[in-house]
Amino acid sequence: MTQHPQPASRLLADSSADSAELSFPSGFLWGAATAAYQVEGAATEAGRTASIWDTFSHTPGKVVEGHTGDVACDHFHRYSDDVKLMAELGLKSYRFSVSWPRVQPGGTGRANQEGLDFYRRLVDELLANGIEPWLTLYHWDLPQELQDAGGWPLRDTAARFAEYAELVHGALGDRVRYWTTLNEPWCSAFLGYGSGTHAPGIQDAAATIRATHHLLLGHGLAVQALRAGGTEPQAGVTLNLYAISSQTDSPADADAARRIDGLANRLFLDPVLLGRYPTDVVEDLREVTDFGHIRDGDMAIVSTPLDVLGINYYSRHVVAAPIEGQEPEPYWRAPSTWPGSEKVRFVTRGMPVTQMNWEIDAPGLVETLRRVHDEYPDIPLYVTENGAAFEDAVVDDQVDDPQRLAYFDAHLRACREAIDAGVPLKGYFAWSLLDNFEWAWGYTRRFGLVFVDYETQRRIPKSSARWYAEVIRRNGLAAQ
Numbered sequence: 001m002t003q004h005p006q007p008a009s010r011l012l013a014d015s016s017a018d019s020a021e022l023s024f025p026s027g028f029l030w031g032a033a034t035a036a037y038q039v040e041g042a043a044t045e046a047g048r049t050a051s052i053w054d055t056f057s058h059t060p061g062k063v064v065e066g067h068t069g070d071v072a073c074d075h076f077h078r079y080s081d082d083v084k085l086m087a088e089l090g091l092k093s094y095r096f097s098v099s100w101p102r103v104q105p106g107g108t109g110r111a112n113q114e115g116l117d118f119y120r121r122l123v124d125e126l127l128a129n130g131i132e133p134w135l136t137l138y139h140w141d142l143p144q145e146l147q148d149a150g151g152w153p154l155r156d157t158a159a160r161f162a163e164y165a166e167l168v169h170g171a172l173g174d175r176v177r178y179w180t181t182l183n184e185p186w187c188s189a190f191l192g193y194g195s196g197t198h199a200p201g202i203q204d205a206a207a208t209i210r211a212t213h214h215l216l217l218g219h220g221l222a223v224q225a226l227r228a229g230g231t232e233p234q235a236g237v238t239l240n241l242y243a244i245s246s247q248t249d250s251p252a253d254a255d256a257a258r259r260i261d262g263l264a265n266r267l268f269l270d271p272v273l274l275g276r277y278p279t280d281v282v283e284d285l286r287e288v289t290d291f292g293h294i295r296d297g298d299m300a301i302v303s304t305p306l307d308v309l310g311i312n313y314y315s316r317h318v319v320a321a322p323i324e325g326q327e328p329e330p331y332w333r334a335p336s337t338w339p340g341s342e343k344v345r346f347v348t349r350g351m352p353v354t355q356m357n358w359e360i361d362a363p364g365l366v367e368t369l370r371r372v373h374d375e376y377p378d379i380p381l382y383v384t385e386n387g388a389a390f391e392d393a394v395v396d397d398q399v400d401d402p403q404r405l406a407y408f409d410a411h412l413r414a415c416r417e418a419i420d421a422g423v424p425l426k427g428y429f430a431w432s433l434l435d436n437f438e439w440a441w442g443y444t445r446r447f448g449l450v451f452v453d454y455e456t457q458r459r460i461p462k463s464s465a466r467w468y469a470e471v472i473r474r475n476g477l478a479a480q
């Protein structure tokens with residue numbers, strides 16, 4: 001599929017201009033994000049034990065080309081230089097995640113001081129450079145021992161997560177203001193226990209829905225633990241939300257869209273922000289589970305009030321009703337990603353796509369932000385991830401990435417449109433600061449603003465990084 005980016009020269013802001021024509025609210029938090037297993041490396045150093053992603057990536061056939069996060073971007077050792085790079089780009093905030101098995105090996109009991117010290121050094125370096133640390137507690141790296149005990153389908157894992165949150169907050173609560181409990185619980189539950197394309201690689205529809213509930217319960221308990229620490233944290237969760245459309249206006253296609261919106265979006269938004277599971281989704285799942293795993297009082301915990309909601313946006317799902325006698329194309333290499341709605345068809349529209357084969361749909365971001373604000377009002381929103389993988393090449397020591405730059409440009413214009421429409425959008429984080437370990441795709445997909453040469457660990461800011469630095473400097477975009 002060909003992509004038609006605008007020439008970089010048109011999109012690079014004119015640094016001689018005093019003010020941007022399309023400016024963002026003052027104090028808008030411009031950032032970039034990473035996650036522990038994707039960048040840190042040092043997988044067996046300083047007391048860290050295995051997470052489910054260590055086990056999964058070391059299992060033949062699970063990750064493209066057998067790649068693992070053993071070394072990744074070596075951020076564990078190079079964090080100081082990486083923070084310098086962030087400062088050079090003018091980032092106002094860095095969103096990173098803490099590796100649970102690095103700070104609490106095995107997922108229970110005492111803290112590993114060496115692990116906590118790493119994050120303390122990172123946070124102090126950020127603060128010294130005027131960069132706001134934004135900490136995510138869980139970006140998919142469950143300690144292997146907790147998986148061996150049952151993982152997220154087991155209720156006890158939620159309690160373990162709250163203890164871990166308390167432990168991290170005890171060490172960093174005095175210097176970190178923004179706390180995200182979970183990153184994309186849909187992925188943890190649906191890809192980890194449904195399709196099995198992510199760690200721990202299980203395919204079990206009922207376990208997927210139990211995992212969903214225990215992730216959300218763990219989230220609520222963790223927010224309470226953070227608040228109990230007495231530092232007035234800005235606490236939230238990050239959901240990966242999709243714009244959803246039906247292929248046609250037919251009632252059958254509309255029902256397919258309702259189902260996928262239910263599983264991808266409302267199954268997470270409703271419990272966290274409204275304190276209940278959507279009744280239509282519960283009905284869609286009746287053959288999968290009776291929701292007997294929910295206990296009295298759970299929903300009040302799950303919906304513990306939040307200070308912020310993080311939204312990760314990448315694309316839109318266009319769906320259609322099943323065709324009698326015709327099996328749908330498996331979604332993302334696995335047939336079992338959508339429990340109870342496996343037969344819904346995912347339709348491609350022939351639009352430009354990224355290297356992940358995800359359609360580029362910036363209007364979908366406006367739609368998503370407006371929808372969340374309309375249906376779940378009063379909560380400040382942050383785009384905590386948005387970005388694109390494209391094939392990059394180093395030519396004369398430079399990486400020119402006009403397609404990624406155009407992707408960011410279009411999505412930032414979408415953010416601005418949402419703000420104009422009254423959405424309380426307070427910040428934006430590019431995914432990702434660095435090229436990194438893209439889960440089941442290993443190192444074959446590059447999302448970074450900064451190119452990483454994995455042989456030498458050399459970093460090369462791409463043209464999109466220089467462009468983003470200029471956007472941050474101007475607090476806005478050049479008019480088109």
Ligand code: IFM
Nearest residue numbers: 035184312385431438447
């Ligand atoms: O790399 C991931 C990240 O870990 C979570 N959100 C989506 C990104 C791109 O797939």
